Amino acid sequence: MAATPSPALFIRAEWRDHVKSLISVLRDMNKNKALLMMVLPAAVWFVCFSYLPMAGMIIAFKEYRYSREGFLASIMNSKWVGFDNFKFLFSTSDAYVITRNTILYNAAFIVLGLVLAVALAVMLSELVNKRLAKWFQTGMFLPHFLSWVIVGYFVFSFLSVDRGIVNQALGLFGIDPMHWYNDKTYWPVILVFVFLWKSIGYNSVIYLAGIMGIDRSLYEAAMIDGASKRQQIFRITIPMLTPLMVIMTLLAVGKIFYADFGLFYQIPRDSGTLYSVTNVIDTYVYRGLKVTGEIGMSAAAGLYQSVVGFVLVVVSNTIVRRIDKDNALF
Amino acid sequence: MKHGKKSAALLSLVLAGLLALSACSGNSGGNGPAASPGSGSNTQGGDEKPVELIWYTIGTPQKDLDRVNEEVNKYTLEKINATVQMNMLDWGDYSQKMGVMTASGTPVDIMFTASWAFDYVQNARKGAFMSIDELLKSHGQGILDVLDPAFLEGSKVDGVNYGIPANKELPAQEVWRFNKKLLDKYNLKLDGVRTLESLEPLLATIKANEPNVTPLAIAKDFMPLAGYDYLIEKMPMAVKLDTKDFKVVNILETPEMQKELDTMRKYYQAGYIATEAATLDTMNDAILAGNWFTDRAATQPFADNLWSASYGYPVVSTPAGEPTIYNWSVMGSMQAISANSEHPEKAMEFLNLLNTDPYLRNLIDSGIEDVHYKKTGDNVMENLPEAQNYDMPTFSLGNVMLTYLTKDDPATKWEEFKTFNASGKPSPILGFNFNGSNVATELATLQNVKEEFWSTLMTGTVDPKEYLPKAIEKFKTAGLDKVIAEAQKQLDAWVAEQK
Numbered sequence: 157m158a159a160t161p162s163p164a165l166f167i168r169a170e171w172r173d174h175v176k177s178l179i180s181v182l183r184d185m186n187k188n189k190a191l192l193m194m195v196l197p198a199a200v201w202f203v204c205f206s207y208l209p210m211a212g213m214i215i216a217f218k219e220y221r222y223s224r225e226g227f228l229a230s231i232m233n234s235k236w237v238g239f240d241n242f243k244f245l246f247s248t249s250d251a252y253v254i255t256r257n258t259i260l261y262n263a264a265f266i267v268l269g270l271v272l273a274v275a276l277a278v279m280l281s282e283l284v285n286k287r288l289a290k291w292f293q294t295g296m297f298l299p300h301f302l303s304w305v306i307v308g309y310f311v312f313s314f315l316s317v318d319r320g321i322v323n324q325a326l327g328l329f330g331i332d333p334m335h336w337y338n339d340k341t342y343w344p345v346i347l348v349f350v351f352l353w354k355s356i357g358y359n360s361v362i363y364l365a366g367i368m369g370i371d372r373s374l375y376e377a378a379m380i381d382g383a384s385k386r387q388q389i390f391r392i393t394i395p396m397l398t399p400l401m402v403i404m405t406l407l408a409v410g411k412i413f414y415a416d417f418g419l420f421y422q423i424p425r426d427s428g429t430l431y432s433v434t435n436v437i438d439t440y441v442y443r444g445l446k447v448t449g450e451i452g453m454s455a456a457a458g459l460y461q462s463v464v465g466f467v468l469v470v471v472s473n474t475i476v477r478r479i480d481k482d483n484a485l486f
Numbered sequence: 487m488k489h490g491k492k493s494a495a496l497l498s499l500v501l502a503g504l505l506a507l508s509a510c511s512g513n514s515g516g517n518g519p520a521a522s523p524g525s526g527s528n529t530q531g532g533d534e535k536p537v538e539l540i541w542y543t544i545g546t547p548q549k550d551l552d553r554v555n556e557e558v559n560k561y562t563l564e565k566i567n568a569t570v571q572m573n574m575l576d577w578g579d580y581s582q583k584m585g586v587m588t589a590s591g592t593p594v595d596i597m598f599t600a601s602w603a604f605d606y607v608q609n610a611r612k613g614a615f616m617s618i619d620e621l622l623k624s625h626g627q628g629i630l631d632v633l634d635p636a637f638l639e640g641s642k643v644d645g646v647n648y649g650i651p652a653n654k655e656l657p658a659q660e661v662w663r664f665n666k667k668l669l670d671k672y673n674l675k676l677d678g679v680r681t682l683e684s685l686e687p688l689l690a691t692i693k694a695n696e697p698n699v700t701p702l703a704i705a706k707d708f709m710p711l712a713g714y715d716y717l718i719e720k721m722p723m724a725v726k727l728d729t730k731d732f733k734v735v736n737i738l739e740t741p742e743m744q745k746e747l748d749t750m751r752k753y754y755q756a757g758y759i760a761t762e763a764a765t766l767d768t769m770n771d772a773i774l775a776g777n778w779f780t781d782r783a784a785t786q787p788f789a790d791n792l793w794s795a796s797y798g799y800p801v802v803s804t805p806a807g808e809p810t811i812y813n814w815s816v817m818g819s820m821q822a823i824s825a826n827s828e829h830p831e832k833a834m835e836f837l838n839l840l841n842t843d844p845y846l847r848n849l850i851d852s853g854i855e856d857v858h859y860k861k862t863g864d865n866v867m868e869n870l871p872e873a874q875n876y877d878m879p880t881f882s883l884g885n886v887m888l889t890y891l892t893k894d895d896p897a898t899k900w901e902e903f904k905t906f907n908a909s910g911k912p913s914p915i916l917g918f919n920f921n922g923s924n925v926a927t928e929l930a931t932l933q934n935v936k937e938e939f940w941s942t943l944m945t946g947t948v949d950p951k952e953y954l955p956k957a958i959e960k961f962k963t964a965g966l967d968k969v970i971a972e973a974q975k976q977l978d979a980w981v982a983e984q985k
Contacts, residue, residue, distance in 0.1 A: 226591035444930035
């Protein structure tokens with residue numbers, strides 16, 4: 157504002173206003189200093205690792221070349237190339253395949269993940285034997301800690317042509333061994349299954365925590381009124397969980413353009429014949445740039461993904477707010 | 487009220503940002519000198535203050551690296567008034583970590599580079615390395631004396647040298663390796679074995695008699711030899727090795743490659759190849775267990791001895807091609823000076839010492855005498871048990887011809903290397919490096935097409951009759967013709983310049 161060429165007097169008045177508001181802000185801060193201190197570490201973290209690096213977006217529009225004087229000089233001295241770095245994402249028929257795969261898989265993950273995780277959480281919460289519930293919970297949680305590389309070998313032990321468990325089982329019924337890694341028919345199902353197996357336990361714990369937070373007196377009142385278990389679940393548990401479900405889903409929607417690289421690269425063992433059903437944006441970018449290592453192009457891909465993710469979050473949040481204002485993120 | 491709240495939040499954000507900024511910059515300011523003491527004193531030739539060089543090289547980090555590093559520093563301090571901080575990055579991490587360090591401007595003086603790790607040509611073009619043409623003359627005369635000139639000639643990028651190749655085997659020669667136990671058991675003869683097709687009767691014998699053995703042990707990186715040199719590794723643009731007109735062709739459309747692919751398909755269907763070859767990273771497990779019959783490898787003099795020693799059973803080999811000098815074989819192992827090095831002269835002095843001084847070379851290669859190894863002759867050594875804490879990749883650390891022999895090595899080992907080097911026939915495009923920056927978009931999409939079809943075709947996993955036309959078509963739509971045209975233009979210009 158101060159940069160606009162306006163009369164000196166006017167600027168002074170402006171400044172006076174600013175000083176006034178600054179003082180009120182400082183007073184405000186003094187009042188809330190305990191709370192602000194608590195926020196500080198996370199705020200610093202976000203500024204350092206999320207906001208400052210955002211300036212690096214300009215790399216997406218440059219042909220990045222190294223410069224002697226260090227990183228910032230490299231950025232400054234690199235040539236502007238406009239939108240050239242984005243072209244490789246859209247230049248072939250693969251663009252359609254990777255976008256379709258990324259979105260459809262993620263949509264399936266969001267929908268099935270939500271339904272199954274909530275169902276699992278409800279089941280666990282309804283188990284009378286709490287010891288047993290803990291066992292199940294831990295068991296379901298465990299896959300979350302495995303790396304995709306390990307899960308990849310795990311799946312391989314099932315699907316290997318010569319030694320896989322599945323092919324041996326098929327052999328018992330006299331069915332010829334399948335070339336799983338060369339036959340794309342079943343891969344959409346396999347990928348969704350493996351993803352859910354790995355992620356559901358973790359999400360269900362979040363929902364379970366939500367269920368534990370529901371006021372028990374609601375259930376007692378319902379029981380007195382003669383509500384069945386089913387009615388309790390659908391009339392109390394699910395509605396009370398809705399805000400949590402909406403938040404989790406909105407966050408997932410924001411990441412709909414990011415595919416889980418490990419899942420789509422390690423589980424199909426990078427088998428070329430499966431690409432039409434396993435190639436997603438992240439694997440495409442990796443394969444395209446791992447040899448040339450063009451930082452500008454990978455930055456462009458990342459920027460594209462986040463911009464689309466940002467738009468999707470804003471749009472879906474607006475929709476949620478239209479329906480129920482209290483459930484919206486912002 | 488609401489306004490006040492908002493600006494309070496904003497202000498706290500700004501304050502936090504300022505804090506973070508000062509913290510970050512304070513950090514990086516402190517980092518530079520801490521990582522390289524002496525970088526502040528830019529005065530050259532000042533005898534008082536020794537320079538510390540930061541060196542990154544490839545290989546699994548060794549337990550005793552610091553211990554050896556201390557000894558190295560004692561020696562280099564005395565010789566060139568400099569110390570070296572040795573760092574190792576593991577095989578699989580090297581390219582990526584080095585790439586990030588270079589892109590972010592981390593202080594490095596010397597680094598390993600090659601055609602297969604932290605790609606030499608591309609990084610030279612991106613400006614990662616310092617030109618060493620002048621430095622070699624002024625501070626690296628020793629290197630010029632010992633190194634076969636073909637190495638420096640072949641590793642020029644656009645006419646400039648950016649790295650010092652290790653003095654080692656110059657050409658690459660492919661051989662078929664055989665598990666000798668099985669050769670003897672079935673009394674198989676290697677006479678007449680050379681092409682892929684000529685292996686057939688041997689493979690058939692093994693397949694019929696040894697159900698647990700993989701007759702032809704190949705993994706997803708296998709490529710049949712078709713007598714072409716690739717402009718970019720595994721990209722189907724190639725020039726015939728005996729070319730007269732330097733024509734760049736799509737190798738998938740050549741009759742030579744098509745014939746080889748048909749043979750691979752035949753072998754795959756006959757069960758000579760592991761069913762999952764196209765997704766296997768290596769066949770090492772089968773090889774270590776001895777459950778294989780033959781595979782193809784790049785050789786060097788006395789390679790059979792090396793292989794037999796590392797597998798623990800006899801391995802023999804027979805040539806599958808001529809020894810040929812390729813760009814990638816010349817650039818198989820190099821040390822380069824970083825473009826942001828503060829002490830390029832000292833770095834060159836150190837590299838000069840590394841390539842000419844047997845004491846330093848062997849210290850870095852095998853460790854400390856009487857700790858990691860003991861000498862049993864003038865230039866013969868034997869590993870001590872401690873050697874397992876210091877096992878370096880010899881080829882990656884400069885002139886290998888200075889290293890001590892082991893007791894199994896023939897005394898004429900390095901003489902044989904020189905003979906082998908002299909026998910190599912240069913590829914027609916030795917010294918030409920394709921510059922892909924004009925077609926970066928096409929290259930990224932082509933890489934994806936390549937990944938989709940390459941391994942499955944090359945290992946015979948899919949039928950070339952069906953998939954080869956598909957692959958050719960998809961390469962075309964991804965812009966291969968444009969890239970080939972660009973390559974042809976650059977190659978023609980290069981050929982004209984050579985004359």
